[in-house]
Amino acid sequence: MARVRYLHLDVFAASPGGGNHLGVVLDAAHWSSAAMQRFERWNNLVETTFVLAPTQRDAAYRVRIFTPHQEIAFASHPSIGSAHAVLECGLAQPRDGLLWQECGAGTLPVRVEGEGASRCLLLRPPPEQIVGTGLDAHPLLAATLHGVALGRLPPALVEGGRKWWLAELADEAGLRAWNPDHGAIGAFARATDSMGLCAFARRTSAVPELVVRAFPAGVGIMEDPASGAANGLIAAYLAHAEPAGPFARGYVVSQGREVGHDAQLIIRIEGGDIWVGGRTHTVVSGTLDWNTD
Numbered sequence: 001m002a003r004v005r006y007l008h009l010d011v012f013a014a015s016p017g018g019g020n021h022l023g024v025v026l027d028a029a030h031w032s033s034a035a036m037q038r039f040e041r042w043n044n045l046v047e048t049t050f051v052l053a054p055t056q057r058d059a060a061y062r063v064r065i066f067t068p069h070q071e072i073a074f075a076s077h078p079s080i081g082s083a084h085a086v087l088e089c090g091l092a093q094p095r096d097g098l099l100w101q102e103c104g105a106g107t108l109p110v111r112v113e114g115e116g117a118s119r120c121l122l123l124r125p126p127p128e129q130i131v132g133t134g135l136d137a138h139p140l141l142a143a144t145l146h147g148v149a150l151g152r153l154p155p156a157l158v159e160g161g162r163k164w165w166l167a168e169l170a171d172e173a174g175l176r177a178w179n180p181d182h183g184a185i186g187a188f189a190r191a192t193d194s195m196g197l198c199a200f201a202r203r204t205s206a207v208p209e210l211v212v213r214a215f216p217a218g219v220g221i222m223e224d225p226a227s228g229a230a231n232g233l234i235a236a237y238l239a240h241a242e243p244a245g246p247f248a249r250g251y252v253v254s255q256g257r258e259v260g261h262d263a264q265l266i267i268r269i270e271g272g273d274i275w276v277g278g279r280t281h282t283v284v285s286g287t288l289d290w291n292t293d
Helices: 033-043 077-088 172-177 182-193 228-241
Strands: 003-009 020-025 047-053 061-066 098-103 107-115 119-122 129-133 158-159 162-168 195-204 210-215 250-257 262-270 273-278 278-292
Touching: 003 077, 020 033, 020 077, 033 047, 033 061, 033 182, 047 077, 061 077, 077 098, 077 107, 077 228, 077 273, 077 278, 107 273, 119 262, 129 228, 158 228, 162 182, 162 228, 172 195, 172 210, 182 195, 195 228, 210 228, 228 262, 228 273, 273 278
Parallel strands: 020 047, 061 098, 162 195, 210 250
Antiparallel strands: 003 020, 003 278, 047 061, 098 107, 107 119, 119 273, 129 158, 158 162, 195 210, 250 262, 262 273
């Protein structure tokens, strides 16, 4: 049995307990891939990460990300949470305001703003590309969105670290009240080898805000309370489609209320770069014992 440090985090929380769960295992240098997968399956979170020494010279640390089913190259909320854990445990310090995190998608920067409970971390995701747009982009898309009023932008398939279908709905009330056909989303995700469908709507407010709901049926999740990678792709799509629009420099996202959470994500768009982030809270800090054989 190996005794190692372990943190259980609340990532992107607007209020305590409102964000997305993440487990972070530190001191995992001697864990095999099989042991990591076995622990995450037992832990039964959306993701658990394992922090290791970097293999790239510019990186401060390396992270491996596991879902209950498989290891994945990249996801934003595990990246933000892992950066928080590294800072909390004194394993690395930012250089010029940045932590450089190595993962399966490369070495990515995490911007560190503030300290303590008010600290905000923002990740620059991998480069994105718009693969296709319009209701005719795939034969199953129109059926998946049947019965909802769409917004001003056409649906789109966008890829960057993860691959998501995006759809703007006409208004916040319609999005929050939507009861989607999860079976149709699952079939659509499998047919397109994508995460699934992420829907968004613009809020009427003094500052630019979006409401987002994400349905990652491609990885077996009905609805995600806080989706960093999907929100990064929405930001890239908005910046491309409306470069002079009110959302072109950034905005705030509300997500998760429909599944009992209250997440807030911060989006910054600067010189073509997308930054996705928010605050993270440590809920549990301790040790765990696990058989790594």
